[in-house]
Amino acid sequence: MLSGETRGRGGLALARHLCSTADGQSVEVFAARFLAGQTIHEQLREMAAGAARGRTDRPILHIHVDPPPGHDTLEIIGRWLELFEIEFGLQSQPRAGVLHHGKGGADRLHSHVLYALVRPDGRTVDLRNSYRRREKVSVVAAFELGLPMPPVPRPRAIHGQLLREGRSEIAAWMVEHCHGLHDAARVASSTPMDRHIAERTGQDQSILLAAISECWPSSGPFVFRKRLAEAGLLLAVGTRGPVIIDATGTAHPLARTLRKLCRADGSPGPRSAEMRAFLGDMSLPSLETIRKARSTMAQKKNPKARIMAGITGEEIVAQFSDRTRFVKKGPPHRLYMKDCGWLTVDPAASRLIVSGPSGDADELARRLVEIEPFAIERRQPRQRSSPPAVFRALRPSKGSYAQRFDWWVEHGQNPELRHDGVAVEIGGTFLLDRGNEIDVHDLPPSAEALDLIAQYAAEHWGGGLVLDGPPGSKDWSESDKARLWWACRKHGVVFHGYNPPAALLRRWEAENGEPPAGAVTALRPGGGGSGKPKDEDTNSGAARIRDRLAEVEKEIDAIKAAWKSHSRDFEWIERMRARLDQLNDERQDLKASLSPLDRYQPTISP
Structure with missing residues (x-):
């Protein structure tokens, strides 16, 4: 019928x-x-x-x-x-x-x-x-x-209903005449609700199950949540229990999703009570909080907040996004706060490293510990030793303090802005970047620090540097100077005042297939000219800095003289204000690179 x-x-x-x-x-x-x-x-x-x-x-x-x-x-x-x-x-x-x-x-x-x-x-x-x-x-x-x-497409459902209604005779007749009851149970690959969600969001449910299969079973709730986060999925609390939130914001009941996954493999799936016992007292954000945070990020179109959400979770982005200057995604992930504090998030080691001044970075670390069992390591700001060794540029440095700060960040470091420069610790070696000088406060310096100093000189100092220091500073050993020379040669930088020994030159030639440029004659300032005495190199470099300083001051005076005539041109005023900021930064850097004697020596025009 x-x-x-x-x-x-x-x-x-x-x-x-x-x-x-x-x-x-x-x-x-x-x-x-x-x-x-x-x-x-x-x-x-x-x-x-x-x-x-x-x-x-x-x-x-x-x-x-x-x-x-x-x-x-x-x-x-x-x-x-x-x-x-x-x-x-x-x-x-x-x-x-x-x-x-x-x-x-x-x-x-x-x-x-x-x-x-x-x-x-x-x-x-x-x-x-x-x-x-x-x-x-x-x-x-x-x-x-x-x-x-x-x-009948659903013989088992009908047979079970007949038994519940007490019609055992009809149920027995159905067992005898219905072949569908004896066939293997068919497991649908997706439910009508799954197909509706896939049509609405454009995301195939099989992709979601494949991602979850890489995370389950897991040794513990925190490991499970970390694996889900790496797959772009979030664990939250819905109205009836824990849920998994995918990239489209759709919530999937955790226990039901895992049962569907296990049923496809023929293994028993966990029940809701078992999942609650597995998660224990782990703190989870609510589904409403996640959706509200995502809606706020979508309205503001803030890429920094989206990157930060992938590291810290959406539930705390709204609290700390405005207090974060920028985020560098790793791992390890690095967050630089507006109060100059650093927070390094190392998920593999379950460790948070806080450095810089106390403040927002410490508060963010404490908030993350409430979500994930991280261990907090607080590193106190390093102080300068007296007196340090100094790397000095013979050409004016390029870029302002903010630009040099960004350079250290881009090279994987956590610098700290101070009133007298940019402080950074590299492999246990403390450096203070003053623009035209870099103070080195730990000997022997680490290989990573020497390599970054050579790169810095190549990009900011015109490809040349000289090792100097105030009276009483500790002189470098020959092995440390040789390591520095090697790092400089890798990046095409001239190490002024150092003549490498023949054994070092032979080793370079053996490993690189050619002798280093300028290795036989005396090293040249900035990579140009013929061999000159060190005093002559320093005097000519100071003269060039004074010439550039005079040009900067002349341009500043010209802008100030024209200010009154452009008092109603607001676009010009904004443009000149930005230009004055650049010139003042450059003038400050140029003056800092001169010795007290050179600073007050008049420039002689030809």
């Missing part, structure tokens, strides 16, 4: 369909119930008018009944309708219908029946799970009337 249903408002199109005689089909209207109309059109209008008091816009139910070949009789159709009305409670509802016979030349009988779904008290008939319930009606009718077992 096959059946189908549709719901609607009972319009003229339905009446025309029921009364159609196309393809040689004959139509017979059977007696209506609780209706005065004599035709289908009149009965439909009467049913629709009676349903006007109901709270539904689809008050008419249309059912079609198709008995199996050789069993298409009025008695079989009538009994099926009786069982259908008992199942859904339609015995007291208005009913109308027609019988169709001989469609397309076939000698078969089938029926179309209409029911009004609004009860006299205004309530609507409950049709939940109507497809499965109609299948059960067909099975019961087949058992009572001796019909063949009807094709």
Whole structure:
């Protein structure tokens, strides 16, 4: 016995369909119930008018009944309708219908029946799970009337319902005649809800399950959450329990998702209570907090906040985003706060390293510890030793303090802005970058520090440097000077005042296949000119700095002289203010690079 249903408002199109005689089909209207109309059109209008008091816009139910070949009789159709009305409670509802016979030349009988779904008290008939319930009606009718077992897509659901209703005889007959009960259970690759979510978000659910399969099973809740975060998924608390939030913001119940994953592998999945016990007392953000934070980031279009959310989690971005100057994604991840504090997040070692002045970095570290079991390591600011060794430039340094600060950051360091320069610790060696000088406070210097000093000289000092120091500073050993020379040669920098020994030159030639440039003759300042004494090199470098200083001061005076004539040109004023800031920074750097004697020596024009 096959059946189908549709719901609607009972319009003229339905009446025309029921009364159609196309393809040689004959139509017979059977007696209506609780209706005065004599035709289908009149009965439909009467049913629709009676349903006007109901709270539904689809008050008419249309059912079609198709008995199996050789069993298409009025008695079989009538009994099926009786069982259908008992199942859904339609015995007291208005009913109308027609019988169709001989469609397309076939000698078969089938029926179309209409029911009004609004009860006299205004309530609507409950049709939940109507497809499965109609299948059960067909099975019961087949058992009572001796019909063949009807094709049912959900035999296990129907068999279980019959057992719950106490119809064990029908259930036993179904076991005997329904082959679907003996076949292996089919596991759908996705549910209708999964397909709806995939259509709405454009993200395939199989990709989500594949990502979660890399994270589960896990040794502990924090490891599980860390693996999910690496896959771009977040663990949060929904209204009914823990959920997984994907990149589109869709929440997937954790226990249900894991059960679906385990069912595909044939293993038992965890229940909700087991997942709550597994997560324990781990602090999780709420789903509403995550969605609100993501909405705020989307409105502000702040890329820094999005990067920070991937490191710290969305729940604390709103609290610390405005206090963070920039974020460098790793791992390890580095966050530089506006109060000059640094926070390094090392997920692999479960460690937070806080450096710089106390303040926002310490507060952010404490907040992260509440979410993840990190260990906090506080590094105190290093102080200068007295007296240090000094690397000095023979050409004016390029860039302001802020630009040099960014240079150290881009090379993986956590510098600290101080009133007298940029302080940075590299491999245990403390450096203070003054622009035209770099103070070295720890001997012997680390290999990483020497390599970065050589790169710095190549990019900021015109490819040349000299090792100097105030009276009483500790002289470098020959091995340390050789290491510095080697680092300089790698980056094309001239180490003034140092003549490498023959053994070092031979080693360079053996490893690089060619002798170092300028290795045989005396080293040249800035990589240009012929060999000169060190005093002559220093004097010529100081003269160039004084010449540039005079040009800077001349340009500053010119801007100030033109200021009054442009007092109403606000665009010019803003542009000149920025230019004055650059010139003042350059003038300060140039003056700092001169010795007290050179600073007050007048420039002699040719």
